[in-house]
Amino acid sequence: MTPDRSLCALVAYDGTEFSGFQVQANARTVQGALEAGLERLTGHFCRIHGSGRTDTGVHAHGQVIGFTLPWKHSLDALCQGWNRYLPEAIVVRQVVEAPAGFHPRFSATARTYRYTVYHPVAGALENVRRFPLFERFALVEKSSLDVGAMNQAAALLVGEHDFATFGQPAQGESTQRRIEELYWSAETGSLVRLDSPQLQRLVLTTTANGFLRRMVRNLTGTLLEVGRGTWQLADVSAALAAMDRSRSAPPVLPNGLVLERVDYSEYPHLFL
Amino acid sequence: MTPDRSLCALVAYDGTEFSGFQVQANARTVQGALEAGLERLTGHFCRIHGSGRTDTGVHAHGQVIGFTLPWKHSLDALCQGWNRYLPEAIVVRQVVEAPAGFHPRFSATARTYRYTVYHPVAGALENVRRFPLFERFALVEKSSLDVGAMNQAAALLVGEHDFATFGQPAQGESTQRRIEELYWSAETGSLVRLDSPQLQRLVLTTTANGFLRRMVRNLTGTLLEVGRGTWQLADVSAALAAMDRSRSAPPVLPNGLVLERVDYSEYPHLFL
Numbered sequence: 001m002t003p004d005r006s007l008c009a010l011v012a013y014d015g016t017e018f019s020g021f022q023v024q025a026n027a028r029t030v031q032g033a034l035e036a037g038l039e040r041l042t043g044h045f046c047r048i049h050g051s052g053r054t055d056t057g058v059h060a061h062g063q064v065i066g067f068t069l070p071w072k073h074s075l076d077a078l079c080q081g082w083n084r085y086l087p088e089a090i091v092v093r094q095v096v097e098a099p100a101g102f103h104p105r106f107s108a109t110a111r112t113y114r115y116t117v118y119h120p121v122a123g124a125l126e127n128v129r130r131f132p133l134f135e136r137f138a139l140v141e142k143s144s145l146d147v148g149a150m151n152q153a154a155a156l157l158v159g160e161h162d163f164a165t166f167g168q169p170a171q172g173e174s175t176q177r178r179i180e181e182l183y184w185s186a187e188t189g190s191l192v193r194l195d196s197p198q199l200q201r202l203v204l205t206t207t208a209n210g211f212l213r214r215m216v217r218n219l220t221g222t223l224l225e226v227g228r229g230t231w232q233l234a235d236v237s238a239a240l241a242a243m244d245r246s247r248s249a250p251p252v253l254p255n256g257l258v259l260e261r262v263d264y265s266e267y268p269h270l271f272l
Numbered sequence: 273m274t275p276d277r278s279l280c281a282l283v284a285y286d287g288t289e290f291s292g293f294q295v296q297a298n299a300r301t302v303q304g305a306l307e308a309g310l311e312r313l314t315g316h317f318c319r320i321h322g323s324g325r326t327d328t329g330v331h332a333h334g335q336v337i338g339f340t341l342p343w344k345h346s347l348d349a350l351c352q353g354w355n356r357y358l359p360e361a362i363v364v365r366q367v368v369e370a371p372a373g374f375h376p377r378f379s380a381t382a383r384t385y386r387y388t389v390y391h392p393v394a395g396a397l398e399n400v401r402r403f404p405l406f407e408r409f410a411l412v413e414k415s416s417l418d419v420g421a422m423n424q425a426a427a428l429l430v431g432e433h434d435f436a437t438f439g440q441p442a443q444g445e446s447t448q449r450r451i452e453e454l455y456w457s458a459e460t461g462s463l464v465r466l467d468s469p470q471l472q473r474l475v476l477t478t479t480a481n482g483f484l485r486r487m488v489r490n491l492t493g494t495l496l497e498v499g500r501g502t503w504q505l506a507d508v509s510a511a512l513a514a515m516d517r518s519r520s521a522p523p524v525l526p527n528g529l530v531l532e533r534v535d536y537s538e539y540p541h542l543f544l
Contacts, residue, residue: 014404061405083401091402129355130363132286133333133530137405187459187473201459258405
């Protein structure tokens with residue numbers, strides 16, 4: 001009899017073809033694919049717990065999952081074998097022993113997301129409909145954005161606030177969250193030189209102790225309204241203060257969103 | 273009777289799911305999808321000519337095509353209607369009248385390709401197998417690359433040379449080409465701060481009057497050997513001088529390659 005082991009794993013996925021992370025009847029989900037792959041490898045069904053859900057079409061570079069499994073070989077062999085039974089779009093990056101008391105969701109102390117936008121550095125994109133090379137992992141904005149104003153607005157949202165305007169809590173949860181980081185950075189590189197119209201890649205990075213459902217996409221949509229000049233800084237402050245879901249700007253599409261990493265301050269070196 | 277019009281168009285595609293640009297029996301190709309879409313829209317089959325082939329899995333942001341079609345409505349309506357009959361992975365960006373004497377391939381005076389590589393800025397990627405968020409449009413190198421050495425090697429290849437080592441000519445063509453630009457640029461941005469191991473995006477940009485078959489992928493593979501320290505600068509010079517296909521480093525995978533633009537010096541403002 002092989003004893004059960006408490007394990008956790010670092011997982012990356014291209015969420016384009018999945019109905020989100022969490023398992024659902026009659027839908028292709030990341031959790032469902034991970035559980036099915038593990039069952040094919042080991043012959044045991046085993047429930048997987050994630051650090052949090054990601055919505056339909058949202059990607060992850062560093063999702064963390066936990067599970068309990070009877071396994072007598074090395075964890076590297078588990079990782080390699082599991083990957084053989086996963087679709088191309090999902091990869092288990094590493095499997096390690098879970099420390100005592102570890103839970104992928106409840107032990108998490110910070111989560112970091114990135115949202116990628118391409119915009120023309122000057123002028124507007126005319127006669128350009130879709131961007132098959134960019135749209136899988138980014139939003140393409142048709143007009144030039146004021147990145148400075150977007151970062152001024154972002155600074156208003158950093159800190160501990162009630163984010164009821166920008167997202168939905170799980171049942172019974174508060175809408176209070178603490179945003180540690182929220183800023184846009186413009187990538188430099190040859191794209192800018194080559195493209196006509198010249199496109200620049202902007203990345204929003206945000207870290208918080210947790211995010212409400214849809215919160216990153218709503219915050220991104222709100223900051224884009226500032227970048228377009230449709231919203232002023234005072235509109236952002238007023239929306240935050242209103243604590244009213246109807247006051248958020250519309251959420252952006254999921255394509256550009258990546259769950260970059262999950263931090264566990266009690267277990268700082270969980271994955272190498 | 274609607275008169276025939278000589279037209280050209282700017283086309284972008286995600287080449288992942290296609291067996292290259294050029295039409296083939298029993299294979300899904302970009303040209304085939306464009307011709308089928310146009311036939312569905314207009315009721316006429318019409319042969320499309322590209323500025324050049326792209327291989328299986330290679331992408332394009334600015335491929336140029338030409339064709340002759342009876343069409344009495346606006347070219348914007350043609351573009352919109354055509355896109356309705358194309359797969360998501362292909363988009364016609366703009367359709368314009370072809371100038372007198374224009375041919376998408378023979379009038380082209382320069383072609384620009386980009387190849388994207390991610391590498392760890394220090395150390396090596398251990399315990400990381402695949403990168404579903406990066407590998408569709410890039411190569412992920414497991415060890416850190418010496419970008420300075422790669423650019424020194426690239427400089428040796430710029431100019432007019434016989435590139436017989438690095439690619440195959442079309443039948444009857446010479447292997448002489450003139451490379452105007454060939455350089456790596458490192459993108460800066462938040463990826464470097466966030467990722468563990470820290471990944472940096474490198475982009476090779478190259479412009480030439482034309483490229484032999486596989487030439488960009490062979491040159492990229494050769495420069496990567498220099499970045500890894502496996503090849504020295506003198507090995508690159510010797511390989512070029514040898515004019516012998518067996519002396520190239522292996523070609524890189526097609527995933528990271530994008531046909532960025534095609535230039536027509538006689539028609540500098542073909543597309544806006």
